[in-house]
Amino acid sequence: MTIKEALASNNPIDDITISGWVRTRRDSKGFSFLSINDGSCLANIQAIVDDGIPGSESISMATTGSSIKLTGQLVESPGKGQSFEIKALEIEVTGTADDTYPLQKKGHSQEFLREIAHLRPRSNLFGCVFRTRSRLAYAIHQFFQEKGFVYVHTPIITASDCEGAGEMFRVTTLDGNQTDKKDDFFGKPTYLTVSGQLEVETFACALSNVYTFGPTFRAENSNTTRHASEFWMIEPEMAHCDLEGDMDLAEEMIQYLIKDTLQHCAEDLELFGKFVDKGLLERLHSVSDQAFQRISYTEAVKILKKSGMEFEYPIEWGINLQTEHERFLTEEYFKSPVTVHDYPKSIKPFYMRINDDGKTSAAMDLLVPGIGEIIGGSQREERLDVLMKNMEENNISKKDYSWYSDLRRYGTVPHSGFGLGFERMLMFVTGVANIRDVIPFPRTPGSADF
RNA sequence: UCCUGCGUAGCUCAGCGGUAGAGCGGGUGGCUGUUAACCACUAGGUCGUUGGUUCGAAUCCAACCGCAGGAGCCA
Numbered sequence: 360m361t362i363k364e365a366l367a368s369n370n371p372i373d374d375i376t377i378s379g380w381v382r383t384r385r386d387s388k389g390f391s392f393l394s395i396n397d398g399s400c401l402a403n404i405q406a407i408v409d410d411g412i413p414g415s416e417s418i419s420m421a422t423t424g425s426s427i428k429l430t431g432q433l434v435e436s437p438g439k440g441q442s443f444e445i446k447a448l449e450i451e452v453t454g455t456a457d458d459t460y461p462l463q464k465k466g467h468s469q470e471f472l473r474e475i476a477h478l479r480p481r482s483n484l485f486g487c488v489f490r491t492r493s494r495l496a497y498a499i500h501q502f503f504q505e506k507g508f509v510y511v512h513t514p515i516i517t518a519s520d521c522e523g524a525g526e527m528f529r530v531t532t533l534d535g536n537q538t539d540k541k542d543d544f545f546g547k548p549t550y551l552t553v554s555g556q557l558e559v560e561t562f563a564c565a566l567s568n569v570y571t572f573g574p575t576f577r578a579e580n581s582n583t584t585r586h587a588s589e590f591w592m593i594e595p596e597m598a599h600c601d602l603e604g605d606m607d608l609a610e611e612m613i614q615y616l617i618k619d620t621l622q623h624c625a626e627d628l629e630l631f632g633k634f635v636d637k638g639l640l641e642r643l644h645s646v647s648d649q650a651f652q653r654i655s656y657t658e659a660v661k662i663l664k665k666s667g668m669e670f671e672y673p674i675e676w677g678i679n680l681q682t683e684h685e686r687f688l689t690e691e692y693f694k695s696p697v698t699v700h701d702y703p704k705s706i707k708p709f710y711m712r713i714n715d716d717g718k719t720s721a722a723m724d725l726l727v728p729g730i731g732e733i734i735g736g737s738q739r740e741e742r743l744d745v746l747m748k749n750m751e752e753n754n755i756s757k758k759d760y761s762w763y764s765d766l767r768r769y770g771t772v773p774h775s776g777f778g779l780g781f782e783r784m785l786m787f788v789t790g791v792a793n794i795r796d797v798i799p800f801p802r803t804p805g806s807a808d809f
Numbered sequence: 810u811c812c813u814g815c816g817u818a819g820c821u822c823a824g825c826g827g828u829a830g831a832g833c834g835g836g837u838g839g840c841u842g843u844u845a846a847c848c849a850c851u852a853g854g855u856c857g858u859u860g861g862u863u864c865g866a867a868u869c870c871a872a873c874c875g876c877a878g879g880a881g882c883c884a
Contacts, residue, residue: 383844383845383846385841385842385843385844385846386843387840387841387842387843388839388840388841390842390843391843392842392843392844392846394844405843405844407842407843423834436842437842438842438843438844439842439843439844440843440844441844458819458834458835458836459819459835460819461819461820462820463819463820463833463834463835463845464833464834464845465820465821465833465834465845466820466821466845467820467821468820468821470876470877471820471821473876474876526882554884575884577882577883577884579882579883580810580882581810581881581882581883582810582877582878582879582880583878583879583880583881583882583883584877584878584879585883585884586882586883586884587884590884591884592884593884671880681880681881682879682880682881683880731883732883732884733884734884735883735884778884779884780883780884781884782884783884784884793877805875
């Protein structure tokens with residue numbers, strides 16, 4: 360039985376077996392108390408082990424970090440702090456942990472725990488983070504599946520080196536002496552994907568509503584709390600959908616995910632609210648209940664200009680919003696998530712649909728307090744002639760991307776989609792400020808341990 | 810990649826030119842239905858690395874390495 364199940368019981372249980380890892384042991388003359396955790400939930404279960412029961416001679420080996428198996432009874436606890444506890448009838452120390460075990464009863468810094476990423480899931484904080492991560496992934500599938508979206512697995516190895524964005528990781532079997540790319544495994548240069556969007560568009564133009572959810576790789580040398588070289592991304596793509604519908608879906612999804620987490624990860628969120636981010640629960644409730652703000656890029660620039668704020672980078676129509684601008688909009692001006700739409704076309708990639716004004720693209724970014732951009736999306740250019748012109752202007756090879764323009768050549772439809780950074784969403788939901796602390800084994804420039 | 814800060818015991822940190830310290834954790838003993846238990850005793854350190862200044866460097870300077878935060882890029 361898991362500890363979660365045992366603790367959920369309202370009645371004594373005559374015969375119970377639990378297995379887990381010792382968090383603390385408190386010895387008395389004649390008996391010992393153990394706090395045991397198995398990761399099924401945040402809470403530990405307390406066990407009392409009397410001297411003389413089978414296995415009790417090994418109680419001194421049940422140190423912090425060791426693994427044990429207990430058989431006994433679940434009984435009402437005479438002590439304060441827990442309603443039920445286990446009265447052990449038999450104990451077995453499955454695996455010992457000597458005094459080099461790095462986790463202590465006391466709290467550790469997140470920096471230290473990052474260095475022992477193989478043991479940090481045994482800490483309260485990281486147990487909560489990774490249980491929440493699992494539930495959030497499940498909720499994402501549930502959200503799309505309930506709406507009839509089809510889950511598409513786009514390739515991880517790709518020859519599309521474009522989107523204008525991001526440095527890519529080369530995938531190659533060439534050794535140092537071979538230089539001819541024709542000798543490489545795929546006969547041409549290949550990379551790890553930076554986005555499944557272009558490929559998933561082909562499925563949207565067949566199955567209508569689709570989504571991807573998979574790993575994504577960026578070889579950018581970015582060193583921030585919200586960038587990783589390997590992360591997970593969700594990319595829905597909808598046929599017969601314009602930018603308006605795209606923004607509707609993005610906002611509905613964010614609210615759905617927050618509500619789901621509030622409902623199913625209450626115990627974990629309570630810990631985040633207590634130790635990570637005091638305002639977390641209040642913010643999550645307000646975000647899940649209130650309508651999001653929605654403004655055009657042009658309006659955003661006006662607001663920033665009129666704000667009277669001294670920005671390090673003065674805002675001007677035509678340049679991208681800087682982090683400081685985004686933070687001002689979402690954290691100070693609106694104090695809520697903000698969707699900014701219709702950006703200048705010059706700062707957006709070739710596949711985004713050009714608006715009728717000829718100056719802006721049907722693009723949108725969803726900004727949230729504390730993190731900034733959590734979603735980036737657009738309506739795609741569905742007109743063949745306009746797309747070809749965009750490709751020319753952006754120096755995109757028409758030959759390499761003929762399969763992409765074919766979608767406009769054969770039965771083209773208006774379609775839209777966006778990308779949600781999974782870890783950024785998890786950061787928003789948990790209040791954890793560093794992306795390295797919401798990924799089991801984070802990969803960042805200069806660091807790929809474990 | 811740029812800017813800033815920080816590397817002292819297993820962990821968190823104090824010391825900031827003159828004999829390396831505390832709390833927690835570990836070990837030993839005691840004690841109690843205990844709750845980050847309590848009490849006593851105890852072990853534990855090339856002060857990130859290399860070089861320089863100085864009679865003398867954990868302390869001042871430089872370079873390098875590592876980590877963190879901010880910026881750019883983005884999700």
